[in-house]
Amino acid sequence: MLQKINILTLLIISLSLSACDFFKFKSDTEEDTGDQIVALVGNQKLKRSELRFLTFQGNNEQDSASIAKQYIQSWVKKQLMIKEAGKSMAFDEAELNRKLLDYRYALMVYEFEKSFVESNSVGEIKAEEINAYYDAHKENFNLKEIIVRTNYFKLEKSSSQNRNLERLLNSKGENTSDLRQIALNHASNYYIEDSTWVRFDEIIVGTPLSENNNKVQLLRNNKLIKVEDDTYTYYFKILEYKLQDQIPPVEFVRDEISAILRNKKRLELVEKLQKDIYNRAEENNEFKIYE
Structure with a gap:
């Protein structure tokens, strides 16, 4: 209501x-x-x-x-x-x-x-509730855009760390601390959130990659994407991606599901309020319905 x-x-x-x-x-x-x-x-x-x-x-x-x-x-x-x-x-x-x-x-x-x-607070939405709702309704969350988990770095082309960074990004070992050190000391811009899903178009804005018209093929063929302009070199280490019309991971829609469940609890509160008022009025003979 x-x-x-x-x-x-x-x-x-x-x-x-x-x-x-x-x-x-x-x-x-x-x-x-x-x-x-x-x-x-x-x-x-x-x-x-x-x-x-x-x-x-x-x-x-x-x-x-x-x-x-x-x-x-x-x-x-x-x-x-x-x-x-x-x-x-x-x-x-x-x-x-x-x-x-x-x-x-x-x-x-x-x-x-x-x-x-x-x-009457609806309380905190628990992770178990979000996961249960996602499992039951995941088909309703088809993506309208490409999302990725990625590490992104923007370094000046003249930086002495370009070769080292590329080596680290291509390696399979655990090197998060080394990457973060390069990011803090040498990168003009960076994004190191390998557990977080982001919209691909948002992470590539302002880079030469934003003008690429075949992003799907680019993602399918490359784990490390490297592009340049006159001043900078841009690195995108693609850890995972989801394309349009695919089902997003629960992490990407967690806030959306939380809002849905919160609103559902609000509606349940209202329904209970209406029912309680009706039952109380019925007990006190405050209304009569004629057949």
């Missing part, structure tokens, strides 16, 4: 503002005296007090005036549209009122459910 209402939130707010202006809901105790009118469209008035909800905190006087001016312009445009619609079409005011109340109550329920979820 949260998902459905969340989609309508912007529409609700817009309709609520417009409809409230159209039907002019107003309490008997509201006073007109001393409240400056800042805009007028036909019989509809926008008063200074109605701008109080605008957030000016942290803005200077010029910014605050600009925000107020934008809101007033928006209000005038909406009133003109409402006025034009009223002249061009016949509206059932009772039906419009019903829809407005439906939207208003939907927003009230949404805010109530949101407050309840925020005050």
